[in-house]
Amino acid sequence: MKRILIYLTTALFIGQASAQEFRPGMLYTPDHTPGDTLKIMAYNTENLTDLKDNLYINNRMEDSQDKKKEEKAALLVKVIKAANADIVMISEFETVAYLRELSQKNELGYKYFASSESQTWYQNTMIMSKVPIGTFRTYGSVYSPIVGEKDEQGKQAMQININSRMWIAEVWPTAGQRLYLCGVHLKAGRNKSDTATRIGQTALLKGEFERIVKEDKKACILMAGDFNSTPESDEFKMLQQGSKRARFIDPLAGTSVYSHPAGNPRWRIDHMVFNKNLSAKIVPGSTGPAYILSKEEMTEMSDHLPVVTKILLH
Template identity: 40%
Template sequence: MKNSIYIVLFLTLAGCVSSTNLIEKDAYFSKENFLAKNNGEVIPSNYTYPQKKSFKVLSWNVEHFVDSFDDPYIDSKRENIPDSLMGNKIADLVTALKKTNADVVVLQEFESAKFLRSIADENLQNMGYKYFADVPSHGWYMNVVIMSKFPLGVIYGYGNVTTPLLGYKNKDGLPETQNTLNTRMWSIEVYPAPNYNFLLTGVHLKAGRGERNIAMRKGQINFLKQQFNRFLKEDKNKNMLVVGDFNSLLGSEEINLFTNEKRNREKFIDPLPQTIMTHTSDDPKRRLDYILINTNMYKEYKENSAEVPQLFTPQKMREISDHLPVTTTFIIK
């Protein structure tokens, strides 16, 4: 009986020992690969980090950007019969991407990463875009997608998450929740250099003015902030970047939830000058699009690099989208 107790105790203690990262036993990967030391990911064997001292990020809501194929699970005229509505948008987007030459591209209202990969394969072959990701909606065509010259790691998809309409009650005096829009938010690890990485969050928050829409955005933002707190608990020095169409005005309650945080480690900074507007693209009078940098990553922000690039005439920009793109640059330290 006594021996049986010892055996049970031994097995219990053995089960508490953390799992070994088997990659560490492989001399090549444990020595040469930065990611392997942390979580078991490795850089692709045919990949060489570019010898760059900086990298550029582009975010752009490209407005109803759909491929030429009808997805039978999505019922929308724009998606079902897109040819008459797209015009020259693909060619114009290609020109814009060549002009900006960003290392990391995040697009909102874009049908899929598969579509973006096909555009890159056909038109951007020599620009180095190798990595693509998204978390597409099951029932709608407006998604947030990423294209990167740098390897990508874990993507955290929030489509199954239910978020509250904070501070809002419906006509019956009852609170509301939603989980139909949260596919348009995700976070992903990006690895620009052997000893430098950051967590990128792409968003396309609920559109519209009014109390209900604001409450919905606040619920989405509250969830994201709790996610960011989880990441900071794992690594207090975590670099974090949030980009996209926030559908929130400058100085609004929603943006202030990011920028007015009292705890410095949880605060985000808007590097764009307050005078810069992004909507509508041909006559911009309000800001809806942002690149927000947490205080950790702001140390790498290249001063005065945040901007709205002037790519085409106002008329041409409006043919592509009702939003203007935003870009910024970071120094790799």
């Protein structure tokens, strides 16, 4: 029986490939000129929607014609300009079409866009990049277990409702370096079922990371986004287990650096974690939550702080 590989989740790989070696799945745009570092920002924008009503989604937040939405979008543009990241990973944003419109209208300089969007909900995840994007994998059709819970028939409980909020994008900052950016917005909530759902999502992703490093022993992985999990949680600790190349390093472990809520951060649920292969490429001290603008403006923009990092390319 053949095994079907499903590549899931925000993770980032940097794999080396010869510029002369063009293999299936490789994509590179010659007109891109890489710098010495790659700056990445992951940001939960807290229910940012446009003024266009999606007739297939019946929700007060999405249906609203409140002009304050445009004010918030303008503030997001200001954050993105100030951050000047090469790649921006976005969650709780309605559509990639709207993100592309904002980028083009405000001349933000992003050329490549991809998204994973729910058919029934307005909180979506996406990526915009100044470097070329290759294959983009989404997981909205994948069921994951609600660990420890049973359904009405006494079988393992499963869910598919929010797995569209996990994706993996191949990114090619240079012809010789491949990155797999994995973006996530895991299940929110603090009750037992919420935790069980996040554990199921994390287990699903861990399986994918193990498969990836098995195929490529030099694979560098970075996972980023809103985990809705603190460093002390069982699901976060799962990421630090497994084979040595698939274990994740938390660069802020043991610190009192927090990301939420933006106005008065008291816990860290927004993360950027990476495996050992990638650790040598991370610019020291570059990873963590950041006030891109003033504290007042960041609080107005979102209840989350963005998380940033810098990766050495040469």
